[in-house]
Amino acid sequence: MFKRLLLTGTAALFLIGAAPITQQGGATQASPQEVLDAAPASAWMTVSPDDLVVMTLADGHQVTYQLAPDFAPVHVANIRQLVRSGYFDGASILRVQDAYVVQWGRPDEDKTEAKGINPTPPAEYEFALPSGFKALPYRDAYAEQAGHVKSWPVASDGHTAWLIHCYGMIGVARDVAPDTGSGTQLYTAIGHAPRHLDRNLAVVGRVINGMEFLTDRPRGTEELGFYKDDSQRIKIVSAKMAADLPPAERPSFQVMDSDSPAFAAWIKARANRSGAFFVRPAGAVDICNAQAPVRTAQ
Amino acid sequence: MFKRLLLTGTAALFLIGAAPITQQGGATQASPQEVLDAAPASAWMTVSPDDLVVMTLADGHQVTYQLAPDFAPVHVANIRQLVRSGYFDGASILRVQDAYVVQWGRPDEDKTEAKGINPTPPAEYEFALPSGFKALPYRDAYAEQAGHVKSWPVASDGHTAWLIHCYGMIGVARDVAPDTGSGTQLYTAIGHAPRHLDRNLAVVGRVINGMEFLTDRPRGTEELGFYKDDSQRIKIVSAKMAADLPPAERPSFQVMDSDSPAFAAWIKARANRSGAFFVRPAGAVDICNAQAPVRTAQ
Numbered sequence: 001m002f003k004r005l006l007l008t009g010t011a012a013l014f015l016i017g018a019a020p021i022t023q024q025g026g027a028t029q030a031s032p033q034e035v036l037d038a039a040p041a042s043a044w045m046t047v048s049p050d051d052l053v054v055m056t057l058a059d060g061h062q063v064t065y066q067l068a069p070d071f072a073p074v075h076v077a078n079i080r081q082l083v084r085s086g087y088f089d090g091a092s093i094l095r096v097q098d099a100y101v102v103q104w105g106r107p108d109e110d111k112t113e114a115k116g117i118n119p120t121p122p123a124e125y126e127f128a129l130p131s132g133f134k135a136l137p138y139r140d141a142y143a144e145q146a147g148h149v150k151s152w153p154v155a156s157d158g159h160t161a162w163l164i165h166c167y168g169m170i171g172v173a174r175d176v177a178p179d180t181g182s183g184t185q186l187y188t189a190i191g192h193a194p195r196h197l198d199r200n201l202a203v204v205g206r207v208i209n210g211m212e213f214l215t216d217r218p219r220g221t222e223e224l225g226f227y228k229d230d231s232q233r234i235k236i237v238s239a240k241m242a243a244d245l246p247p248a249e250r251p252s253f254q255v256m257d258s259d260s261p262a263f264a265a266w267i268k269a270r271a272n273r274s275g276a277f278f279v280r281p282a283g284a285v286d287i288c289n290a291q292a293p294v295r296t297a298q
Numbered sequence: 299m300f301k302r303l304l305l306t307g308t309a310a311l312f313l314i315g316a317a318p319i320t321q322q323g324g325a326t327q328a329s330p331q332e333v334l335d336a337a338p339a340s341a342w343m344t345v346s347p348d349d350l351v352v353m354t355l356a357d358g359h360q361v362t363y364q365l366a367p368d369f370a371p372v373h374v375a376n377i378r379q380l381v382r383s384g385y386f387d388g389a390s391i392l393r394v395q396d397a398y399v400v401q402w403g404r405p406d407e408d409k410t411e412a413k414g415i416n417p418t419p420p421a422e423y424e425f426a427l428p429s430g431f432k433a434l435p436y437r438d439a440y441a442e443q444a445g446h447v448k449s450w451p452v453a454s455d456g457h458t459a460w461l462i463h464c465y466g467m468i469g470v471a472r473d474v475a476p477d478t479g480s481g482t483q484l485y486t487a488i489g490h491a492p493r494h495l496d497r498n499l500a501v502v503g504r505v506i507n508g509m510e511f512l513t514d515r516p517r518g519t520e521e522l523g524f525y526k527d528d529s530q531r532i533k534i535v536s537a538k539m540a541a542d543l544p545p546a547e548r549p550s551f552q553v554m555d556s557d558s559p560a561f562a563a564w565i566k567a568r569a570n571r572s573g574a575f576f577v578r579p580a581g582a583v584d585i586c587n588a589q590a591p592v593r594t595a596q
Contacts, residue, residue, distance in 0.1 A: 139439050216517055280496075
């Protein structure tokens with residue numbers, strides 16, 4: 001919205017822009033980008049290639065997503081198995097509903113068998129509050145607390161905790177009964193965080209690169225944004241675990257460690273934007289505007 | 299994320315889907331869609347054609363947006379004048395930054411004169427808290443209160459108030475100095491609400507139809523998602539005030555009245571999703587998941 005101004009996006013999926021240092025309240029406040037630029041290598045964690053799925057679309061674009069085995073292990077085991085057995089090779093983007101979700105997998109009429117998976121995994125919608133949970137020092141609109149566990153966005157009522165449906169987070173589609181989602185169809189959030197879905201579906205990962213190749217697709221013409229048929233859908237040529245790719249083709253990403261001092265400084269900078277542009281820092285940031293920064297491995 | 303389930307989207311721009319009534323806590327809880335379907339005609343306000351802008355893109359798609367003269371009168375007067383003087387006829391979509399904004403107007407190299415406007419309107423970022431403000435009964439992550447004034451999303455610190463940068467809300471682009479945005483370039487939010495922009499830019503309206511024809515565009519390849527040049531941009535063939543169109547071409551929309559009992563029931567239903575699908579209602583809804591429903595005039 002700036003005629004030509006440097007500014008970082010709301011989702012931290014792509015690190016761009018920079019802003020000058022300015023004086024505020026007598027103290028020099030770094031911008032979010034300056035905090036990232038100054039962060040030591042130790043503040044960045046390389047994502048395991050066993051947790052990375054590289055999905056190639058028929059138009060040649062790649063979307064890379066990270067699985068969350070610590071939070072939904074049975075669903076994640078299913079997804080790894082589905083990927084390795086080739087289930088998603090030849091699947092499609094099934095649905096793009098504006099301001100809501102992109103969903104992919106095989107359409108109902110495709111009877112390709114999903115081999116070697118647990119067809120009825122446990123719900124995995126919640127888990128015991130992990131000891132490493134770091135709450136943001138700001139209010140959350142939906143939960144008593146929201147913050148991070150191992151750089152994932154997590155909400156908690158003080159007893160249990162759950163992954164949050166922020167922009168780019170991935171969940172497992174299901175039918176009405178809670179145990180009907182095996183991982184054969186996945187979705188990612190593309191609008192304002194649909195937090196009413198939290199604790200109602202299994203959240204299993206997040207898109208960390210190429211999100212724009214899902215969000216720029218035509219919205220589906222059928223109810224809920226489903227595409228009508230294969231003439232509207234784009235194929236997924238292949239989905240591969242990064243660990244199974246030859247080293248030369250293997251992407252590598254780093255996520256900022258939510259336990260690092262640099263991350264805490266980054267949160268503070270996100271809540272208190274500096275630079276010549278901002279006349280009124282918000283003084284707060286909500287969890288879905290505080291998703292852990294991602295960069296290519298360095 | 300539902301293999302084939304009926305569900306409404308997070309943004310209420312498009313009213314779709316329905317859900318069965320179910321028993322919860324002994325009481326019958328209607329779904330958001332059921333509340334809308336049952337709302338009386340008196341719960342809907344027709345948007346004045348003097349506040350509606352119809353923007354036609356070179357691909358034939360139309361995007362219709364509503365101006366907010368009650369909150370940013372000088373900027374809105376500028377935009378009406380720019381529309382009526384043809385300033386946007388032949389302008390372009392300039393920028394699509396994923397998870398952030400779509401921005402339109404004329405590129406820097408286009409020296410078309412903006413005639414008859416106030417070149418330096420006052421900031422209009424905040425206003426005195428209107429007496430008709432209805433706060434949501436839920437926490438807000440950014441402000442002391444968030445709620446609605448005449449069906450617009452408004453936040454307040456108890457003294458002043460401001461329009462919120464929810465998905466689909468429209469603001470006025472500016473340069474670094476606060477008085478540099480006249481309305482010649484506008485943007486709309488396309489990801490998780492960028493609330494850090496609240497009180498930093500003039501919010502002047504919202505997209506109420508055709509949002510998907512802005513969000514489905516290729517993301518810009520340059521810094522901040524700007525398009526490189528006209529070879530990447532799509533033209534805006536025309537922008538017209540609905541009031542100036544022949545009656546047969548004039549679109550007409552209704553927004554649910556945030557002062558109506560039906561609206562209060564709808565908010566409650568959004569916060570407490572019912573139906574066979576939801577195992578765990580959120581018990582809250584944030585302001586940007588509670589944008590006033592829109593429908594074509596009936």
